[in-house]
Protein backbone atom coordinates (compact mmCIF):
# COMPACT_ATOMS: atom_id res chain seq x y z
CA UNK A 597 0.00 0.00 0.00
CA UNK A 598 1.47 3.42 -0.92
CA UNK A 599 2.15 5.95 1.82
CA UNK A 600 -0.81 8.29 1.94
CA UNK A 601 0.45 10.84 4.40
CA UNK A 602 3.88 12.08 5.42
CA UNK A 603 3.74 14.25 8.52
CA UNK A 604 6.64 16.44 9.61
CA UNK A 605 6.52 16.98 13.38
CA UNK A 606 5.85 20.70 13.76
CA UNK A 607 7.25 20.66 17.31
CA UNK A 608 10.57 19.18 16.24
CA UNK A 609 13.71 21.16 15.50
CA UNK A 610 16.59 22.27 17.68
CA UNK A 611 16.10 23.50 21.24
CA UNK A 612 16.79 27.11 22.21
CA UNK A 613 20.31 26.29 23.43
CA UNK A 614 21.36 24.69 20.15
CA UNK A 615 19.73 27.43 18.04
CA UNK A 616 21.58 30.03 20.10
CA UNK A 617 25.03 28.50 19.65
CA UNK A 618 24.49 28.00 15.91
CA UNK A 619 23.47 31.65 15.55
CA UNK A 620 26.63 32.68 17.41
CA UNK A 621 28.73 30.60 15.01
CA UNK A 622 26.96 31.98 11.95
CA UNK A 623 27.22 35.56 13.20
CA UNK A 624 31.00 35.33 13.73
CA UNK A 625 31.58 33.57 10.43
CA UNK A 626 29.44 36.11 8.56
CA UNK A 627 31.61 38.86 10.10
CA UNK A 628 34.67 37.16 8.60
CA UNK A 629 36.04 36.04 11.98
CA UNK A 630 37.77 32.70 11.89
CA UNK A 631 35.96 30.63 14.47
CA UNK A 632 36.68 27.19 15.86
CA UNK A 633 34.27 25.16 17.93
CA UNK A 634 35.77 23.27 20.86
CA UNK A 635 34.21 19.88 20.10
CA UNK A 636 31.36 19.28 17.65
CA UNK A 637 29.02 22.26 17.96
CA UNK A 638 25.98 20.03 17.45
CA UNK A 639 25.57 16.24 17.48
CA UNK A 640 24.41 16.13 13.91
CA UNK A 641 26.86 15.44 11.10
CA UNK A 642 24.69 16.93 8.36
CA UNK A 643 24.44 20.26 10.20
CA UNK A 644 28.16 20.14 11.03
CA UNK A 645 28.90 19.75 7.30
CA UNK A 646 26.77 22.84 6.55
CA UNK A 647 28.58 24.92 9.19
CA UNK A 648 31.98 23.62 8.06
CA UNK A 649 31.13 24.77 4.53
CA UNK A 650 30.49 28.25 6.01
CA UNK A 651 34.00 28.15 7.51
CA UNK A 652 33.54 26.75 11.02
CA UNK A 653 36.53 24.76 12.22
CA UNK A 654 36.26 22.13 14.94
CA UNK A 655 39.11 21.44 17.34
CA UNK A 656 39.46 19.08 20.27
CA UNK A 657 41.05 19.87 23.61
CA UNK A 658 44.45 18.70 22.39
CA UNK A 659 44.26 21.00 19.36
CA UNK A 660 43.25 24.02 21.42
CA UNK A 661 46.65 25.63 20.85
CA UNK A 662 46.15 25.43 17.08
CA UNK A 663 43.52 28.15 17.37
CA UNK A 664 46.08 30.60 18.67
CA UNK A 665 48.59 29.59 16.04
CA UNK A 666 46.04 30.72 13.42
CA UNK A 667 47.25 34.31 13.86
CA UNK A 668 45.36 35.60 16.87
CA UNK A 669 42.19 36.42 14.96
CA UNK A 670 40.44 33.17 15.65
CA UNK A 671 37.83 32.73 18.27
CA UNK A 672 36.99 29.61 20.20
CA UNK A 673 33.31 28.75 20.43
CA UNK A 674 32.14 27.01 23.59
CA UNK A 675 29.21 24.80 22.67
CA UNK A 676 25.85 24.52 24.46
CA UNK A 677 27.13 21.71 26.74
CA UNK A 678 29.45 24.20 28.45
CA UNK A 679 32.97 23.62 29.73
CA UNK A 680 34.90 23.53 32.97
CA UNK A 681 36.32 26.86 34.26
CA UNK A 682 39.82 25.53 33.48
CA UNK A 683 39.01 25.73 29.76
CA UNK A 684 38.14 29.43 30.02
CA UNK A 685 41.34 29.98 32.04
CA UNK A 686 43.37 28.18 29.39
CA UNK A 687 41.85 30.32 26.61
CA UNK A 688 42.80 33.43 28.55
CA UNK A 689 46.38 32.19 29.00
CA UNK A 690 46.63 31.55 25.26
CA UNK A 691 45.10 34.95 24.45
CA UNK A 692 42.18 33.39 22.60
CA UNK A 693 38.81 35.17 22.54
CA UNK A 694 35.97 33.01 23.75
CA UNK A 695 32.46 33.02 22.32
CA UNK A 696 30.48 31.43 25.13
CA UNK A 697 27.64 29.37 23.69
CA UNK A 698 26.90 27.58 26.97
CA UNK A 699 23.15 27.04 27.18
CA UNK A 700 21.68 29.10 30.05
CA UNK A 701 19.98 25.94 31.35
CA UNK A 702 23.41 24.29 31.65
CA UNK A 703 24.89 27.43 33.23
CA UNK A 704 22.23 27.14 35.95
CA UNK A 705 23.22 23.49 36.63
CA UNK A 706 26.89 24.47 36.83
CA UNK A 707 26.06 27.33 39.20
CA UNK A 708 24.14 25.19 41.69
CA UNK A 709 26.69 22.37 41.55
CA UNK A 710 29.42 24.89 42.37
CA UNK A 711 27.45 26.52 45.22
CA UNK A 712 26.72 23.18 46.92
CA UNK A 713 30.28 21.92 46.34
CA UNK A 714 31.65 25.07 47.99
CA UNK A 715 29.34 24.47 50.95
CA UNK A 716 30.91 21.03 51.45
CA UNK A 717 28.16 18.88 49.94
CA UNK A 718 28.84 15.67 48.08
CA UNK A 719 27.62 16.67 44.60
CA UNK A 720 26.13 13.86 42.51
CA UNK A 721 25.25 14.14 38.83
CA UNK A 722 22.84 11.59 37.37
CA UNK A 723 24.02 11.16 33.80
CA UNK A 724 26.71 9.78 31.54
CA UNK A 725 30.22 10.04 32.99
CA UNK A 726 31.82 10.88 29.63
CA UNK A 727 29.19 13.32 28.41
CA UNK A 728 30.64 16.78 27.71
CA UNK A 729 28.02 18.56 29.82
CA UNK A 730 28.71 16.27 32.79
CA UNK A 731 32.49 16.75 32.45
CA UNK A 732 31.87 20.52 32.46
CA UNK A 733 29.74 20.32 35.63
CA UNK A 734 32.45 18.23 37.34
CA UNK A 735 34.92 20.96 36.45
CA UNK A 736 32.79 23.44 38.39
CA UNK A 737 33.22 21.19 41.46
CA UNK A 738 37.02 20.93 41.16
CA UNK A 739 36.52 17.47 39.65
CA UNK A 740 35.18 16.17 42.96
CA UNK A 741 31.53 15.52 42.07
CA UNK A 742 30.36 11.95 41.55
CA UNK A 743 28.53 10.69 38.47
CA UNK A 744 25.97 7.91 38.68
CA UNK A 745 24.57 6.25 35.61
CA UNK A 746 23.47 2.84 36.88
CA UNK A 747 22.18 1.67 40.22
CA UNK A 748 25.50 -0.05 41.00
CA UNK A 749 27.26 3.36 40.80
CA UNK A 750 25.39 4.47 43.94
CA UNK A 751 27.65 2.23 46.05
CA UNK A 752 30.51 4.72 45.58
CA UNK A 753 28.59 7.46 47.45
CA UNK A 754 29.40 8.39 51.03
CA UNK A 755 26.13 7.70 52.91
CA UNK A 756 26.96 10.11 55.74
CA UNK A 757 27.79 13.27 53.78
CA UNK A 758 25.10 15.86 53.01
CA UNK A 759 24.48 15.32 49.33
CA UNK A 760 23.20 17.47 46.48
CA UNK A 761 21.83 15.64 43.42
CA UNK A 762 21.28 17.12 39.98
CA UNK A 763 20.70 15.71 36.48
CA UNK A 764 22.44 15.88 33.14
CA UNK A 765 19.90 18.06 31.31
CA UNK A 766 19.08 15.47 28.65
CA UNK A 767 18.38 12.31 30.68
CA UNK A 768 14.87 10.83 30.75
CA UNK A 769 12.38 11.52 33.55
CA UNK A 770 12.36 7.78 34.19
CA UNK A 771 16.11 7.66 34.78
CA UNK A 772 15.97 10.65 37.11
CA UNK A 773 13.19 9.11 39.23
CA UNK A 774 14.78 5.68 39.55
CA UNK A 775 18.33 6.88 40.23
CA UNK A 776 17.20 9.51 42.74
CA UNK A 777 15.27 6.82 44.64
CA UNK A 778 18.41 4.62 44.69
CA UNK A 779 20.50 7.50 46.04
CA UNK A 780 17.92 8.33 48.71
CA UNK A 781 18.01 4.70 49.84
CA UNK A 782 21.77 4.88 50.45
CA UNK A 783 22.42 8.46 51.54
CA UNK A 784 20.78 9.89 54.68
CA UNK A 785 20.71 13.61 53.90
CA UNK A 786 19.82 14.38 50.28
CA UNK A 787 18.75 17.64 48.67
CA UNK A 788 18.07 17.62 44.99
CA UNK A 789 17.14 19.74 42.01
CA UNK A 790 15.71 18.18 38.89
CA UNK A 791 17.81 19.96 36.26
CA UNK A 792 16.41 18.06 33.28
CA UNK A 793 15.76 20.67 30.64
CA UNK A 794 12.06 21.58 30.33
CA UNK A 795 12.44 21.39 26.56
CA UNK A 796 13.47 17.73 26.90
CA UNK A 797 10.61 16.84 29.30
CA UNK A 798 8.00 18.59 27.16
CA UNK A 799 9.35 16.95 24.03
CA UNK A 800 8.97 13.53 25.63
CA UNK A 801 5.23 14.10 26.06
CA UNK A 802 4.73 15.60 22.60
CA UNK A 803 6.72 12.82 20.98
CA UNK A 804 4.68 10.11 22.67
CA UNK A 805 1.47 11.40 21.14
CA UNK A 806 3.11 12.10 17.75
CA UNK A 807 4.63 8.59 17.57
CA UNK A 808 1.28 7.02 18.48
CA UNK A 809 -0.42 8.77 15.52
CA UNK A 810 1.87 7.27 12.88
CA UNK A 811 2.00 3.79 11.38
CA UNK A 812 5.74 4.21 10.88
CA UNK A 813 8.03 6.83 12.29
CA UNK A 814 11.41 8.09 11.14
CA UNK A 815 13.37 9.63 13.96
CA UNK A 816 16.24 11.73 12.65
CA UNK A 817 19.33 12.53 14.69
CA UNK A 818 23.04 11.97 15.15
CA UNK A 819 24.16 8.55 16.39
CA UNK A 820 26.51 10.39 18.77
CA UNK A 821 23.70 12.40 20.41
CA UNK A 822 22.49 11.50 23.91
CA UNK A 823 19.28 13.41 23.44
CA UNK A 824 18.56 11.57 20.19
CA UNK A 825 18.97 8.21 21.94
CA UNK A 826 16.62 9.23 24.78
CA UNK A 827 13.98 10.62 22.39
CA UNK A 828 14.23 7.68 20.03
CA UNK A 829 13.66 5.28 22.95
CA UNK A 830 10.54 7.29 23.87
CA UNK A 831 9.20 6.89 20.29
CA UNK A 832 10.09 3.23 20.12
CA UNK A 833 8.27 2.48 23.39
CA UNK A 834 5.06 3.86 21.86
CA UNK A 835 5.60 2.80 18.27
CA UNK A 836 7.69 -0.32 17.57
CA UNK A 837 7.89 0.77 13.92
CA UNK A 838 10.06 3.78 14.77
CA UNK A 839 13.42 3.88 12.97
CA UNK A 840 16.44 6.01 13.88
CA UNK A 841 18.23 7.48 10.88
CA UNK A 842 20.80 10.22 10.26
CA UNK A 843 20.15 10.75 6.55
CA UNK A 844 17.61 9.78 3.87
CA UNK A 845 20.12 7.28 2.42
CA UNK A 846 19.41 4.91 5.31
CA UNK A 847 15.69 4.58 4.57
CA UNK A 848 14.69 0.98 3.85
CA UNK A 849 11.54 0.69 1.65
CA UNK A 850 10.50 -2.51 3.48
CA UNK A 851 9.76 -0.41 6.60
CA UNK A 852 6.66 1.00 4.90
CA UNK A 853 4.79 -2.20 4.03
CA UNK A 854 1.12 -1.58 4.86
CA UNK A 855 1.93 1.85 6.25
CA UNK A 856 -0.43 4.69 5.40
CA UNK A 857 0.96 7.39 7.66
CA UNK A 858 4.66 8.10 8.16
CA UNK A 859 5.77 10.63 10.75
CA UNK A 860 9.15 12.36 10.66
CA UNK A 861 10.60 13.89 13.78
CA UNK A 862 13.97 14.64 15.33
CA UNK A 863 15.86 15.46 18.48
CA UNK A 864 17.00 18.73 20.05
CA UNK A 865 20.02 18.71 17.75
CA UNK A 866 18.26 17.96 14.46
CA UNK A 867 17.64 20.94 12.17
CA UNK A 868 14.10 21.32 10.85
CA UNK A 869 15.38 21.72 7.28
CA UNK A 870 16.77 18.18 7.46
CA UNK A 871 13.35 16.75 8.44
CA UNK A 872 11.76 18.58 5.52
CA UNK A 873 14.41 17.33 3.12
CA UNK A 874 13.87 13.73 4.27
CA UNK A 875 10.09 14.20 3.93
CA UNK A 876 10.52 15.42 0.34
CA UNK A 877 12.81 12.51 -0.48
CA UNK A 878 10.35 10.00 0.98
CA UNK A 879 7.46 11.59 -0.91
CA UNK A 880 9.45 11.43 -4.13
CA UNK A 881 10.21 7.76 -3.61
CA UNK A 882 6.71 6.75 -2.65
CA UNK A 883 4.97 8.94 -5.26
CA UNK A 884 2.82 10.39 -2.51
CA UNK A 885 2.26 14.02 -1.72
CA UNK A 886 3.95 15.46 1.35
CA UNK A 887 1.10 16.64 3.53
CA UNK A 888 1.24 19.54 5.94
CA UNK A 889 1.55 18.67 9.63
CA UNK A 890 -1.66 17.80 11.49
Ligand code: SF4
Nearest residue numbers: 611613699701765793
Ligand atom coordinates in the same frame (compact mmCIF):
# COMPACT_ATOMS: atom_id res chain seq x y z
S1 SF4 B 1 18.43 20.45 25.47
FE1 SF4 B 1 17.92 22.08 26.94
S2 SF4 B 1 19.76 22.24 28.17
FE2 SF4 B 1 20.38 21.15 26.35
S3 SF4 B 1 21.10 22.76 24.98
FE3 SF4 B 1 18.94 22.43 24.54
S4 SF4 B 1 17.84 23.99 25.76
FE4 SF4 B 1 19.93 23.77 26.59
